[in-house]
Amino acid sequence: MENRRNLFFFYGDDKATLIEKMKPVYDILKENGFTILDHPQHANAIVSVGDDGTFLQAVNKTGFREDCLYAGVSATDDISFYCDFHIDHVDSALQEITKNEIEVRRYPTIQVTVDHDTSFHCLNEFSLRSSVIKTFVLDVYIDDLYFETFRGDGLVVSTPTGSTAYNKSLSGAVVDPLIPCFQVSELASLNNNTYRTLGSPFILSNDRTLTLKLTHNDKDYPVMGMDNEALSIKQVEKAVVRLSDKQIKTVKLKNNSFWEKVQRTFL
Ligand code: NAP
Numbered sequence: 201m202e203n204r205r206n207l208f209f210f211y212g213d214d215k216a217t218l219i220e221k222m223k224p225v226y227d228i229l230k231e232n233g234f235t236i237l238d239h240p241q242h243a244n245a246i247v248s249v250g251d252d253g254t255f256l257q258a259v260n261k262t263g264f265r266e267d268c269l270y271a272g273v274s275a276t277d278d279i280s281f282y283c284d285f286h287i288d289h290v291d292s293a294l295q296e297i298t299k300n301e302i303e304v305r306r307y308p309t310i311q312v313t314v315d316h317d318t319s320f321h322c323l324n325e326f327s328l329r330s331s332v333i334k335t336f337v338l339d340v341y342i343d344d345l346y347f348e349t350f351r352g353d354g355l356v357v358s359t360p361t362g363s364t365a366y367n368k369s370l371s372g373a374v375v376d377p378l379i380p381c382f383q384v385s386e387l388a389s390l391n392n393n394t395y396r397t398l399g400s401p402f403i404l405s406n407d408r409t410l411t412l413k414l415t416h417n418d419k420d421y422p423v424m425g426m427d428n429e430a431l432s433i434k435q436v437e438k439a440v441v442r443l444s445d446k447q448i449k450t451v452k453l454k455n456n457s458f459w460e461k462v463q464r465t466f467l
């Protein structure tokens with residue numbers, strides 16, 4: 201019988217390149233009793249090969265699985281945020297992993313429900329943006345409290361690991377993923393005597409609910425993004441965001457804490 205802990209699935213944008221480039225890694229894995237699957241369904245380790253964008257896609261396309269470990273292998277010049285391994289050094293890293301006890305790191309995700317019937321998870325962020333050249337307006341509620349009315353280009357709601365992505369470009373804070381929370385940052389809010397928003401990013405705890413209610417104007421459909429994928433829904437009345445119970449598990453390597461990644465990437 202196959203060992204339930206030894207089933208690997210590799211996710212990459214280009215299958216042929218994936219097989220060719222990862223051949224030495226596949227060989228090491230097979231020598232150590234691991235099986236490489238063609239489908240993620242029964243895998244207990246899902247490895248993305250590419251960049252952060254590929255990792256986000258791997259997690260999304262495999263359904264934010266909690267019963268397996270995710271790992272990112274960078275196939276670009278640098279190792280990026282979700283990629284703890286580089287394609288040129290992955291064989292030595294694997295040998296290390298197979299010899300030692302691996303430590304698991306957990307990344308919080310957010311759950312978004314759009315108009316009661318569509319629900320999905322995001323690992324980086326949920327973004328809601330005007331799709332036209334004009335501003336759009338939405339009411340922001342924290343739990344049952346009406347908080348503010350936003351007018352501008354849009355809002356970005358990010359997870360702690362997403363805090364170093366889109367959120368950071370909007371001057372949001374970089375948040376330690378050990379803190380269970382999510383952050384709201386503005387895209388060009390229009391502030392005047394009629395419309396006023398807080399004007400700075402704010403962080404909500406894991407037992408808060410954020411509700412974004414659109415003031416209705418049939419012509420101005422917003423664009424909604426779940427990480428690097430656009431949602432196909434055109435019309436939306438409200439989006440409700442909470443921190444999800446689902447967490448993404450990844451392999452934690454030595455000298456590769458979140459803050460070491462922040463330092464490596466930005467400093
Ligand atoms: P992309 O537009 O091709 O690349 C966006 C950049 O963000 C890439 O350099 C990517 O790294 C990096 N990145 C992604 N997730 C990150 C994270 N958690 N921390 C630090 N850097 C991160 O799109 P993509 O590669 O598919 O990534 C999608 C993400 O791009 C979205 O989730 C959003 O966060 C971000 N984004 C940012 C802006 C902005 O800053 N103005 C606008 C739109 C989207 P890699 O090169 O390793 O992929």
